[in-house]
Amino acid sequence: MKSIRDDHEVARDLATEAGQLLMRLRARHGFAEPDVLRTLGDRTSHEFLFSALGRLRPSDAVLSEEGADDPARLRSRRVWIIDPLDGTREFAEPGRTDWAVHVALWENGELAAGAVALPAQGSTLSTVDPPWLPEERPAGQRLRITVSRTRPPAFVQRMATRLGAELVPMGSAGAKICSVLLGMADIYVHAGGQYEWDSAAPVAVARAAGLHASRIDGTELCYNEADPLLPDILVCRPELSGMLLASIRDGADLDSAGPHAGG
Incomplete structure (x- = not known):
């Protein structure tokens, strides 16, 4: 692995390399046994990321969807929050x-760096160089909500009806935010x-992009947090946030669904 200068580059490069590993695993194993492929993908990516972070940032704690939760992270100043494979069904x-693949760094109470690799799309979005957002949405364009x-x-379906919005179905939480x-x-x-690993990296990139x-x-x-459950989230263009929060509040008989990974 090449020399990596800062935390933003660590996040970007490790997410990208884990994604490349997963693409090779996908090609080698094929899709005849999806349950086996999912298990291999989760384990392979977790082991790579956990080992690489241990080598590159040995003093930092790690919170991973696929790893045992070490309570020592709650006393740590720096914690890497990773989802080695977000969207195992789609993988x-x-x-x-x-x-x-999600790799984020939490430092002193804030998300400090992050990267989301989209390996099958050949791209990684990161806080090294956040995507550029157009200043305005095209006039008259129907709102699109990814679900x-x-x-x-x-x-969300009721909210879309109230707003006259189009629903865009998609797999992993990272892919949706991207x-x-x-x-x-x-x-x-x-x-x-x-859970925290579902959104930490994409939220870091989203905020860096505005x-x-x-x-x-x-x-x-x-x-x-001590309990990594993070039950709900809104990510949107900033000019839409006030209207959307009001719509959610005014609409608000939210589904009584329990926690699940992804979303």
Whole structure:
């Protein structure tokens, strides 16, 4: 591995390399046994990222979806929050590109760096060079809300009806937030339950690019908490945030769904 100068580059390079590993694993194993491929993908990417961070940042703690939660992270000043394979369902389906690798750094109470690799799309979005957001949405364009392709929350469907918005089904949470960053959607809203690793890296990149990111009641997204459950999230263009938070508040019989990974 080449010499890496700073935390932003660590996040970008490790997410990219883990994604390349997953692409090779996908090609080598094939899709005949999807459950086996999912398990291999989770484990292979986690082991690579955990080992690389241990070598490059030996004093830092790590919170990973696939690793045991070490309570020492709560006493650490710096914690890497990783999702080695976000969108395992899509990873194990031929032709799907909406899966990701997340690598983020939390430092002194804030997200300090992050990267989301989209390996099957051949790109990595990171805080090294955040995507450029157009200053304005095209006039008259219908709002687009990206939602889960398998379990879109009913409250989001009701919200779309009120706003006259189009729903854009997609796989992993990282891919959904990246779709807002890349202008393929305007809004990502979710309230079915998630964990910190589902959103830390994409939120770091989204904020660096100028997007709004919060809980659906407008409060701050907090990371490296004792309980990593982070039940809901809103990511959108900043000029839409006030209207969307009001719509969520006014609409608000949210689905009573329990926590699940992804979304």
